[in-house]
Amino acid sequence: MQCKVNVVRDLRAVLSLGGSVVASPEINLEFISGFASLVKRLRRKGHRLAVVVGGGKVARDYIGAARRLGAEESFCDELGILATRMNARLIIAALGGEAYRRVPESVEEVKEWEKVVVMGGTVPGHTTDAVAAMLATKLKAELLVNATNVDGIYSADPKKNPDAKKYDRIAVEELLKLVDREHKAGISAILDAKAVRIIEENRIRTLVVKGELSRIEAALLGGEHFGTEVVV
Numbered sequence: 001m002q003c004k005v006n007v008v009r010d011l012r013a014v015l016s017l018g019g020s021v022v023a024s025p026e027i028n029l030e031f032i033s034g035f036a037s038l039v040k041r042l043r044r045k046g047h048r049l050a051v052v053v054g055g056g057k058v059a060r061d062y063i064g065a066a067r068r069l070g071a072e073e074s075f076c077d078e079l080g081i082l083a084t085r086m087n088a089r090l091i092i093a094a095l096g097g098e099a100y101r102r103v104p105e106s107v108e109e110v111k112e113w114e115k116v117v118v119m120g121g122t123v124p125g126h127t128t129d130a131v132a133a134m135l136a137t138k139l140k141a142e143l144l145v146n147a148t149n150v151d152g153i154y155s156a157d158p159k160k161n162p163d164a165k166k167y168d169r170i171a172v173e174e175l176l177k178l179v180d181r182e183h184k185a186g187i188s189a190i191l192d193a194k195a196v197r198i199i200e201e202n203r204i205r206t207l208v209v210k211g212e213l214s215r216i217e218a219a220l221l222g223g224e225h226f227g228t229e230v231v232v
């Protein structure tokens, strides 16, 4: 009997790393240093990764405060973007020489995989998940992994609907029906409509997993990740 073994070689992947995983409510030092060790290990095997980090609680605190002070939506979004870039720098600090020191402010600035690119948001109007989908397109990545604070995509927000059902796989067209059309600074959503449209248009293989090191590694390397595959 033949045993099926998935051996992934020379992977080129973009990871959308939730701010909720990196720093919510407190900075998760244990996760960040474990993540840096994982990335170093993967790179030694020839795999290449680019990381887009979200804003987490810091972003939402500042967005909420600015909104209450009367700031317009795009101004609030810009504050959130600053928070994502702080989180990106924490990952860069942990990665040392493996990462580019500079946080790119646009996807256009990113040219190659030589070192690990770590970035946050770019401009108002979409989430860092959409930035990750744009970066995956730009770099012609073969995989996009979204690591977040739930274990996959559900039929509705599982925090608000205890009866929501988890999908092992979901067609990208179905996913588009699930996500909110309108962007709002600091929204808490599994993916935003812009990210899903980019995934659909560019047929980016996408997995949504819980932001735990073992699941992120499994998602990247073809193992059992217990998350959701977006079928494109």
Ligand SMILES: Nc1ncnc2c1ncn2[C@@H]1O[C@H](COP(=O)(O)OP(=O)(O)OP(=O)(O)O)[C@@H](O)[C@H]1O
Pocket (backbone or CB within 6 Å): 017, 018, 019, 020, 021, 053, 054, 055, 056, 057, 128, 147, 148, 149, 150, 152, 153, 154, 155, 156, 157, 158, 159, 160, 178, 187, 188, 189, 190
């Ligand atoms: N259909 C859905 N399936 C799964 N989660 C959903 C769904 N709809 C909404 N959510 C919510 O999306 C949340 C995950 O997104 P959230 O934006 O809060 O975290 P993140 O993207 O990991 O971090 P950050 O946005 O801070 O970078 C979940 O905690 C869940 O409450």
Ligand SMILES: [Mg+2]
Pocket (backbone or CB within 6 Å): 018, 054, 127, 187, 188, 189
């Ligand atoms: Mg988010």
